[in-house]
Amino acid sequence: MKKDLVLSLNKLSKRFGKVIANDAVSIELHRGEVLALLGENGAGKTTLMNMLFGHYLPDSGSVEVADSSGNMHPLPLGNPQAALAAGIGMVHQHFALAENLTALDNILLGSEKLFSLGRNTSAARAKINGIMERTGLTAPLDELVGRLSVGERQRVELLKALYRDARILVLDEPTAVLTPQEADALFKNIGAMTKEGLSVIFISHKLREVLAFSHRIAVLRHGKKVGEMETAKADQRSIARMMVGEDSPVTKREKLDPGKPVLHLNAVRVTGKSARNSLHGVDLTVNAHEIVGIAGVSGNGQNALAMLVSGLVSPDEGELSVEDNIITRFNPAAFIKAGIGRIPEDRHHHGVVGAMSVAENLVIERLDDTEVQNRGFLRSGAIGAIAEKLSKNYDVRGPGAEAPARLLSGGNIQKLILARVFECAPKLILANQPTRGLDLGAANEVSRRLLEARGRGAGVLLISEDLDEILALSDRVMVIHDGRINAANTTDRQAIGMMMAGEAA
Numbered sequence: 001m002k003k004d005l006v007l008s009l010n011k012l013s014k015r016f017g018k019v020i021a022n023d024a025v026s027i028e029l030h031r032g033e034v035l036a037l038l039g040e041n042g043a044g045k046t047t048l049m050n051m052l053f054g055h056y057l058p059d060s061g062s063v064e065v066a067d068s069s070g071n072m073h074p075l076p077l078g079n080p081q082a083a084l085a086a087g088i089g090m091v092h093q094h095f096a097l098a099e100n101l102t103a104l105d106n107i108l109l110g111s112e113k114l115f116s117l118g119r120n121t122s123a124a125r126a127k128i129n130g131i132m133e134r135t136g137l138t139a140p141l142d143e144l145v146g147r148l149s150v151g152e153r154q155r156v157e158l159l160k161a162l163y164r165d166a167r168i169l170v171l172d173e174p175t176a177v178l179t180p181q182e183a184d185a186l187f188k189n190i191g192a193m194t195k196e197g198l199s200v201i202f203i204s205h206k207l208r209e210v211l212a213f214s215h216r217i218a219v220l221r222h223g224k225k226v227g228e229m230e231t232a233k234a235d236q237r238s239i240a241r242m243m244v245g246e247d248s249p250v251t252k253r254e255k256l257d258p259g260k261p262v263l264h265l266n267a268v269r270v271t272g273k274s275a276r277n278s279l280h281g282v283d284l285t286v287n288a289h290e291i292v293g294i295a296g297v298s299g300n301g302q303n304a305l306a307m308l309v310s311g312l313v314s315p316d317e318g319e320l321s322v323e324d325n326i327i328t329r330f331n332p333a334a335f336i337k338a339g340i341g342r343i344p345e346d347r348h349h350h351g352v353v354g355a356m357s358v359a360e361n362l363v364i365e366r367l368d369d370t371e372v373q374n375r376g377f378l379r380s381g382a383i384g385a386i387a388e389k390l391s392k393n394y395d396v397r398g399p400g401a402e403a404p405a406r407l408l409s410g411g412n413i414q415k416l417i418l419a420r421v422f423e424c425a426p427k428l429i430l431a432n433q434p435t436r437g438l439d440l441g442a443a444n445e446v447s448r449r450l451l452e453a454r455g456r457g458a459g460v461l462l463i464s465e466d467l468d469e470i471l472a473l474s475d476r477v478m479v480i481h482d483g484r485i486n487a488a489n490t491t492d493r494q495a496i497g498m499m500m501a502g503e504a505a
Contacts, residue, residue: 004031005066006199007088007168012051012061014044021047023223024061029168031066032194035201036210036231038243039220040441041411042397045203048220049170053090054080065168084110089166091157091174099146103139104128107160124163131162135189136182147274152299158186171202173436175209180467180497182297187213205440207236208468219243244441253451253473259288261323262339262428262459263309268318270304270483279304280483282318286428286459291450293474294463294485297500301483302463303345306432309461310342311335322428336365341426343417345433345463347410351417354406358398359387361405362420394419395445411442422449429453432463447473467493467500 007029014022022044029035039045050056052063057078064072065086076082083090097106108124125141132138139155140148148156154174161169169190175183187209190200204210210217214231219242227242263286270279276299286292296302307313308320314330321327322338335342344350352361363372363383371382387401396415398408405413414434421429431450435443450460450473464470470477477488479499488496 004070005029005072006031006070007052007066008064008072009048009052010062010064012048012058012063014047014051014056014058020223022051022058022220025220025223025225027218027225029199029201031070031197031199033199033216034190034194034214035199036214036217037201037203037220038205038210038217038239040243041438042222042409043220043243044223045220046172049090049172049201049203051077052083053088053170054078054083068167084164087165087167088170089161089164089168090170090172091154091161092172095153095157097145097153097156100144102142102144103148103152103156103159104141106145106156107141107163109160111164128159128163131159135162136185148299167198169198169200171200173204174202175204175206180493181501183209205435205438205443206466206468207239207440210239211236221245240440253291253475254455256289256454256475258290258475259457261285261321262288263461264319264321265308266319266321268308268315268320270308270313271316272304272313276300276483277304277307278483279308279315279485282483282485284478284485286461288427288457288459289454290475291454291460291462291473293470293477294461294480295467295470295477295488295496295500296465296480298465300481300500301485302432302480304483305480305485306345306430306463309335309340309428309430310344311340339427341421341424341429343414343421343429343431343434345436347413347417348406352405352408352413355404357402358391358396358405358408358416359383359401361416362387362390362401365420365424390419390423411438414438414442414446418446418449422453425453425456425458427458429458429460430463431460433465434462435464435466435469443469467496 005028009025009027011024011026012022013024025048037045047056051058063075063077065075065088066072075086098109104121107128128141137155137158139152139159145153145156175186194200211231211234216228217231217234217239218228219226221243265282265284268279268282272278279301294302294305308315311330311332311334319326322340327338363386366372373379384401391401394415396412396419398412405416408416435446438446454460462470462473471491477496478485479488479496481500481502488499490496
């Protein structure tokens with residue numbers, strides 16, 4: 001295999017203040033290989049890949065990459081252009097796209113000559129259309145990225161990397177917003193490209209797809225590489241043990257009889273700025289002691305549903321009831337008072353106020369509580385004590401309760417939101433993509449908390465593009481497509497996947 005070596009990371013280390021993100025990590029990648037890079041949140045996976053791509057400059061270590069003839073050369077560090085020139089493409093978990101440009105412009109960005117008398121994109125369009133036909137990854141090229149769904153944006157990122165003729169492709173959570181069929185098609189086409197010489201490193205928390213599509217697995221823990229294994233010799237239990245150092249507890253859903261309705265939508269219509277932000281005649285009920293899962297491809301009305309149940313939009317037609325009360329005031333404060341807890345999809349923009357402290361974010365929805373304020377004045381001592389207790393109970397790690405919430409990692413921001421929601425014991429929990437981007441341990445904790453809330457009598461509306469999560473947690477599965485919601489009446493992955501694509505099961 002040495003003669004097929006295309007990439008060598010040699011003892012890369014990176015420190016951020018007192019935090020050691022990577023500690024002398026060495027990894028090799030071979031021609032035509034799919035390497036899965038695994039580890040818990042904060043294990044150093046993304047930092048390692050950012051050093052490879054030149055976004056971060058390592059404190060020590062080196063990188064070697066093969067040229068088109070197979071000869072290994074040192075890669076200049078801290079230089080994204082050098083990485084691109086060496087044939088390294090990277091698709092980030094958090095998209096690096098310009099929202100005010102079209103999808104086509106984003107794909108071409110940085111690949112065109114700076115000074116040119118004119119612009120002819122016909123050849124570029126032809127090449128991109130060829131890639132879309134070959135991979136099944138489609139995106140509206142002339143639409144502004146700011147108007148695209150999350151799934152469409154991810155496809156633009158993938159097309160951008162493939163357009164630049166990447167020979168080494170780094171994918172960070174590549175299937176987070178794809179249907180099972182789309183994910184299978186993506187990896188099938190990536191598999192075909194690996195036979196032609198493409199080499200892939202992909203970061204994923206979905207162990208099923210890791211086992212199905214990778215050749216080899218490397219695991220990071222606390223910034224160090226703790227081991228490698230051939231995928232053919234691995235299983236979910238052995239991978240989980242290597243990731244967390246012990247067997248991960250499995251949360252099982254106990255059978256419970258549903259209680260009275262806590263949320264009811266009756267013939268609800270919401271007219272949004274686009275089809276993906278609209279609902280058409282939706283009837284939906286969530287009962288106490290019940291988790292209702294909404295499966296669907298990103299951009300089919302999930303955002304409109306979440307905005308509606310959060311009180312951020314009002315229906316153009318139809319009614320929304322919490323328990324037996326028809327809601328007439330549609331604003332977040334009224335919905336919180338009605339007993340609705342919200343775990344938003346975009347935890348950074350809609351889940352926290354980044355400039356406010358961790359402690360303030362933990363109590364921001366409890367400002368009427370006399371434990372938090374007295375005659376309009378905040379009780380800072382009490383707020384600090386609440387923050388310390390919740391941070392401990394929900395394992396919120398970071399620079400401290402007084403630090404701005406924006407300094408927390410994505411996983412710890414999610415834990416903060418969970419602490420804020422679950423401590424208020426709401427009647428209904430809107431869980432919108434609650435485990436997206438979380439590691440195995442953190443995702444299991446979210447699942448445990450949702451099932452615990454279900455057990456005490458809450459209803460849970462679970463919106464997720466992770467079909468495995470939907471099937472594991474839901475008492476009933478509904479499928480949303482083109483703003484319409486229908487009961488799945490099956491737990492078959494392929495059948496639900498067809499419904500998600502708008503086809504009859």
